Amino acid sequence: MIRIGADPSDTFHLIPRGLDCSRTYRVTFDSADATATVDGLSLMRDGLRIRLESAVMSELLLFEAV
């Protein structure tokens, strides 16, 4: 996601809708060049909170079922 303007919060709460709640995913956080393993149910129920403080900052997430 990309911060494109003023918003009361510096954090975006992303709840993916295209995953499979029965699978487990390796999630790559591009900006940190880091990965985490997260179950699909948690991703689709609780989501991820991505903090981007300034305008035009961004994050790219890749999801791969393991």
Place this chain on the structure above:
Amino acid sequence: METCTRMTLFDARDHEVRYESGRLIYTEALIEGRWAGRWWNPHGHVEFPGIGSPEPAFGLEAGGQPLRDGWSFLAANEAAGDDGGVRHVVVELLHERASVAVRVHTLLDGTPVLCRFLEIENRSDRPLPLTAVNPWCGELWRPDGFLGMQEFTLGYFTQADWACEGWFEWLRLPAPQPMNDGRTRVRSDRGQGHDAPFFIVRNDTKGEYFIGHLAWSANWEMEFDRRTAPDGRSTALWFRIGPWASVARRVLAPGETVTTPAVHMGHVSGDLDDAVQAMHGHLRRSVLPVPRAERRHLVQMLVPCDQGYYMAAEFNEDAVRRSIDVAAEIGAEVFTLDAGWWDITCDWYPSKTRFPRGLEPVREYVHERGMLFGLYIESEGGRGPIERSWVGRTHPEWLGPKNIVNLSKPDAAAWVESEIRRVIEEYRPDLYRLDFNPQFTGEGMRTERKGFSEDDYLRYYAAFDGIYNRLRRDYPDLILQQCAAGGARNDLGTARHFHETYLTDGLWMPHVLRVYAGQTLALPPESLVIALGAPGWKGPLDTYLRATFSLSTPLIAFGPAPSVAEINPEARAAFARYGRICREFIRPLLPTCRMYHHAPVSAHGGVTSGGWFAVEFASPDRTRGWQP
């Protein structure tokens, strides 16, 4: 499970024709001389006999007289031929008093989106001016006493201005005054407006959507009317959509037939994602052309002469060679020679002073560096000193407003096509990039025919369609890409002829992301070419690269530096990194991915809502996805 496409004719029940595509069922029938759109159901439920709307399913006006009633049924048949698994149904109707025959064409491809167009034939012995044509209209949702007062929300592209493609906003119906007179009427009358004729309308009471395109690149009008039933206890929603002009859309000679632009409209139960994915699925399955597998979604870089590092006289063979080196260095797979390789627009020959050896050395060098060669052209004119060109000097009568070469004139269209073919065969591009820059031409050109004033656009785009149908057939390996002062023709009328459609000229961040969020409601992401980096925008590189390489077919405008030696080493590494993600992870998934709009466009927000951009892509089997 097998995909359902079926047409059933119930002759004894008012010649009812039932169309089924996926779970969608839609019926039409002859009710008191009207060809009526009876009912829609997105769940596969069949309505009880006798139930249905009496409202006509198309709108036609001849010489100012509406032809609502007076139709008789002739036949309903499936069209012969191979439509790639698409069922093609034709209903033939006759209006005896006006001596007009209409063939109602419906295409079913197994998705819940149907394609509808009309053939209109003048069977009289005198000219027939078509003063209104709506290929599709009728009640989308009927009054429902159990549901009471249904509420509806309309979303559409609200801005016709340059760089404002896909400017999607929601509006509760009916629209407030003065936009409506009870009805909500949306019109694009600027000619080449950047607001493609696309809509999404939601029934907030039932949780259902209609999503639709008019495949048409000139002026248009659509109308929605939330109607209260006579008992005052329930509401319905009626609509119409079609090309617009203040004069006759077309004057038909005796015996002549005209084909209308198509409407692609789907009815979906579910959420906005479901509606958008249904439209994307339809366009992928049966509308948009796809290039050869190894030529899909390649990383592109282009250089024009009117912006970037090399402008005007500096835009020459030497500068282009330096740019080709830059393109190869940052991982581009296509290098496109953009605007300005000629001296006079419409004389499509390389500039004698800047490319004295022609384009062959450029093409050869692009190939030598391992890339495909792209070439830009503005074949219909529309800007520049065209009066000094061959066509301007010898055939000024072919030129219309803003020096457009008027394709409605058969000789002019033939010349344009022959010049495109010469450019393709002489300069041998691997990618053909069409642009069209007249900006707004209003109602454009008119021709007096048999005492009636006719808007030229229907003939113009019939010629345009013919040219690109033939070019696609004759040059199957050529990647066809279109832009029009950015995305003034990001409608299905033009986009259906091209493998790639250029998103916008509004390349600056974050504006471009708002455009993208709206435009991708209408077109699938892989069909769009996204370029970021307006000349004045040199913002965060990682954001620039994430957006360029993960949203659509990537196009790098101008390049990161004027020469290889000047590329920042860390920037070069970043290009390599995101190019790799694009090629290895995203490109294989892009053509079939499901897209989810989180922000700023969502089920309740338009392009200007909020300060975040978030879209999500997932493979159909849900094993992979990405979130730029």
